[in-house]
Amino acid sequence: MSNHYYNADDLKKFGQVADFQKNLGDSFFKYYNEVFKDSELTAREKSLIALAVSHAVQCPYCIDAYSSDAYEKGWSEGQMMEAVHVACAIRGGASLVHGVQMMNKVKDIAM
Amino acid sequence: MIEDIKEVTEKERKISLHGQHHKLANVQEQLDVLEHGLTGNSTLTPFRENLKQSGLFPLKPTSIEILQINVGKMCNQVCKHCHVDAGPDRREIMTKETMQQCIDALKKNSSIKTVDLTGGAPEMNPDFRWFVEEIKKLNKQVIVRCNLTIILANKKYNDLPEFYKQHHIEVVCSLPFYTADRTDRQRGNHVFEKSIQALQMLNETGYGIEGTGLILNLVYNPAGAFLPPLQSSLEKEYKDALMERFGIRFNQLFAITNLPISRFLDYLVRTNNYESYMEKLVNAYNPAAAENVMCRNTISIGWDGYLYDCDFNQMLELKVSDPSNHISQFNKESLSQRSIKTGQHCYGCTAGAGSSCGGAVA
Numbered sequence: 001m002s003n004h005y006y007n008a009d010d011l012k013k014f015g016q017v018a019d020f021q022k023n024l025g026d027s028f029f030k031y032y033n034e035v036f037k038d039s040e041l042t043a044r045e046k047s048l049i050a051l052a053v054s055h056a057v058q059c060p061y062c063i064d065a066y067s068s069d070a071y072e073k074g075w076s077e078g079q080m081m082e083a084v085h086v087a088c089a090i091r092g093g094a095s096l097v098h099g100v101q102m103m104n105k106v107k108d109i110a111m
Numbered sequence: 112m113i114e115d116i117k118e119v120t121e122k123e124r125k126i127s128l129h130g131q132h133h134k135l136a137n138v139q140e141q142l143d144v145l146e147h148g149l150t151g152n153s154t155l156t157p158f159r160e161n162l163k164q165s166g167l168f169p170l171k172p173t174s175i176e177i178l179q180i181n182v183g184k185m186c187n188q189v190c191k192h193c194h195v196d197a198g199p200d201r202r203e204i205m206t207k208e209t210m211q212q213c214i215d216a217l218k219k220n221s222s223i224k225t226v227d228l229t230g231g232a233p234e235m236n237p238d239f240r241w242f243v244e245e246i247k248k249l250n251k252q253v254i255v256r257c258n259l260t261i262i263l264a265n266k267k268y269n270d271l272p273e274f275y276k277q278h279h280i281e282v283v284c285s286l287p288f289y290t291a292d293r294t295d296r297q298r299g300n301h302v303f304e305k306s307i308q309a310l311q312m313l314n315e316t317g318y319g320i321e322g323t324g325l326i327l328n329l330v331y332n333p334a335g336a337f338l339p340p341l342q343s344s345l346e347k348e349y350k351d352a353l354m355e356r357f358g359i360r361f362n363q364l365f366a367i368t369n370l371p372i373s374r375f376l377d378y379l380v381r382t383n384n385y386e387s388y389m390e391k392l393v394n395a396y397n398p399a400a401a402e403n404v405m406c407r408n409t410i411s412i413g414w415d416g417y418l419y420d421c422d423f424n425q426m427l428e429l430k431v432s433d434p435s436n437h438i439s440q441f442n443k444e445s446l447s448q449r450s451i452k453t454g455q456h457c458y459g460c461t462a463g464a465g466s467s468c469g470g471a472v473a
Contacts, residue, residue, distance in 0.1 A: 038344055072337045074348065076292060 011061045044073040048083050051075075056087040125189055127198035128374060135377045136196065138428045144376065145455040149385055155393050158457045165398035169450035170407070175220075175443055177409040179227040179422060179468065180205070180213055182239060184414065186231040187264045190285075190298045192332065192375040194426050197231040204235075209416040209438065210242045216441035217249050223443075227409075227468060229256040229422065234268060247278045254281045256330075256468075259309040260302055272316040281326040282318060283365070283468075284310070289352040293334040310359045319361040327360075330470075332367045336384035338391060338463055339366035342471040365470030368392075370423050370459035392458035400465025403472035406451050412438055420451045422468070427456065 018025025036046050047070045054062035070080055128136040135141055147153050162168035183204030186197035217223060226246050233239055233255060246253055255275065262271045275282050284306070288294050291303035310327075314320060319327030329349065333339055346364035353359040369375045371389060379385040406420040410431070416438040419425035433449040435442035465472035 038341075043341070043344060044348070068337060071335070072333070073340050074288065074293075074345070076290065 006060050008064065011064055014061070044075075047073045048075055048079070051080060052083040052087040055084045056091055125198075126200045127184075127189065127196045128377060129196055130198065130200040133377065135373070135380070138426075141372055141376055142427060142454070144380070144385070145371065148389075149380065153455075155389055155455065158453050158455050161393075161396050161398075161461075162401060162453065165401050167398075167401055170404070170453055171450060172447050173407045174222070175408060175410055175447060176223060177225040177227055177405075178213065178217065178223055178412060179229060179409050180412045181229050181414055181422060181425060182210075182231070182233045182236040182242070184231045185235045186258065187235070187261055188232070188258055188299055188302065190374070191378055192297055192334075192369050194370055194373045194375060194423060195231060196373045196426070201231065203414045204231075205238075205414045205416075207238045207241070209414075210238055210245070212416055212438045212441075213242075213412060214245050214249070216438055217246065217251060220441070220443050223251070225252045225254065227254040227256070229468075232258050232261045234261050234271060240274060243274075243278055243280065252281065253278065254283055257282050257284050258298075259284045259286065259306040260298075262309040262312060263305050272313050272318065275313075275318070276316050276325060279325070281328070282313065283328045283330060284313075285330045285332075286310070286349075287330075287332050287334050289349050289356075297332075297334040307357050307359065310353075310361070311357065314358075314360055319359070321360075326362050328363045328365060329361050330365045330367055332369055336379060336382065336388045338368055338395060339466070339471075342366040342464060363470070365468070366464070366466070367468070367470060368459050368462055368466035370456050372423055372456050373426055389455070389458070392462045395462035396458060397461055397463060397465060397473050399473040400463070401461040403465060403467075404457070404460050405467035405469070405472070406460075409468075410446060418446070421460075423456055423459070424452055427454070429454070 015029065018029065036043055036050075041049075047066060050062070051066040051070045054066050067080070070083075075083075135144075148155070159168050162170060181195070184195055184197045184201035185199070185204055186193075186195075186201070187199060189198040217226065228239075228243070230236070234257070236242070243253055243255075257271070261268050263269070285298070286294065286306055287297050294303035294306065295301065310319075313327055316325070317323035318325045331339060331342075331345055331349070339345070342364060345366055349364050350361070353361070371379055371385070371392070376385070379388050406424075409421065411419040411422045411425050413419060413425050417425075418431045418433070418436050418438060418441070419429065420431055424430075429452045430436045431446065431449055432452060433442075433446050434440075435445050460466050460472075463473075
């Protein structure tokens with residue numbers, strides 16, 4: 001076991017997760033590849049969504065992969081940062097909107 | 112080994128590596144990096160091993176159908192990725208005498224149907240127009256690789272679209288992206304703006320317009336250390352963006368991979384991207400692309416008349432393995448039997464969907 005939890009080189013080994021459970025691994029990658037193909041949304045659009053989601057789930061492997069992929073697919077630095085802000089706004093908003101619950105509770109118990 | 116390659120200054124960017132007396136202007140230095148890596152202990156699979164696995168070693172020509180002629184290294188631009196190391200300071204240009212030798216070879220070899228003219232900016236060769244006219248007299252298809260900005264660089268070039276049209280030349284133009292930012296970062300300030308003007312002039316002449324038969328193709332190449340995306344998707348994006356923003360039409364988009372030689376190699380080394388880029392290329396090796404590499408049907412001719420398997424081997428000074436290695440001794444039969452010289456740089460043409468002067472090959 002390495003002495004740190006995240007290693008950039010591990011990203012290249014992603015495919016090897018199928019080694020311990022082939023059927024599920026293969027099924028996942030088949031599905032994964034299907035998801036990112038040009039379809040109702042283009043592969044390019046999907047790449048930018050993946051970049052935003054990568055930041056929302058804070059996965060360093062995904063950020064590495066989709067920063068390259070989105071840039072390769074022609075998104076600019078500004079567009080990519082706006083996508084990250086979308087993730088940030090939703091995450092921040094998700095906390096803040098629960099403030100309504102807090103307010104409801106306080107209103108329930110306060111004189 | 113290469114640690115003394117320093118950050119380039121703005122001034123250095125305006126001249127070639129050759130003009131800077133840069134270490135990587137030396138072909139042997141480039142070959143050393145490619146064969147042995149930056150630290151001298153490259154662990155990358157040798158290209159020939161992959162070719163062997165694909166049953167393609169030694170690589171042989173299929174047929175010689177295209178002559179790609181580099182008429183000189185002089186250029187009005189100094190693009191950061193240029194494999195020719197072209198620029199305004201380069202003085203190597205093809206003489207009329209060598210051009211005549213090319214024409215003589217074409218006369219004797221009717222099976223060669225296409226002549227692909229490249230540079231530098233080929234139009235800067237003072238005998239360019241004469242050469243085109245002579246080739247057209249032989250009823251060959253002529254392709255010119257135009258950098259677009261040359262059309263606006265000087266009054267004497269403003270009529271190039273008309274000249275191309277008059278001789279029914281296929282024009283292949285570099286436009287690494289449909290936005291100014293990426294284009295200018297690779298090709299220089301204001302190049303995008305001028306390229307758009309030049310494309311509009313070409314459209315006005317009929318180039319890229321349906322029904323005219325005048326072919327205008329564009330070339331994408333990545334502005335950084337990454338591979339091109341899917342050519343067909345990118346072509347659609349280019350068409351939509353250029354039409355919507357500038358009313359520009361064109362025929363096809365060729366997505367070309369940057370090969371790790373010359374100025375692009377320098378960029379990779381300077382930015383610590385060399386190893387990861389090579390790894391990307393090697394991992395993306397595609398046997399179907401290897402089967403269709405352009406060196407199998409093309410002979411590349413240098414400004415001084417020497418023959419090469421491709422424009423990249425030409426820049427690495429790897430002449431064809433054939434006794435007739437100069438255009439003055441052009442021998443199609445003998446050249447058809449030769450083995451094509453390959454090296455680690457060849458991974459650039461076999462990665463993913465493959466890459467050639469006509470774009471993806473697989």
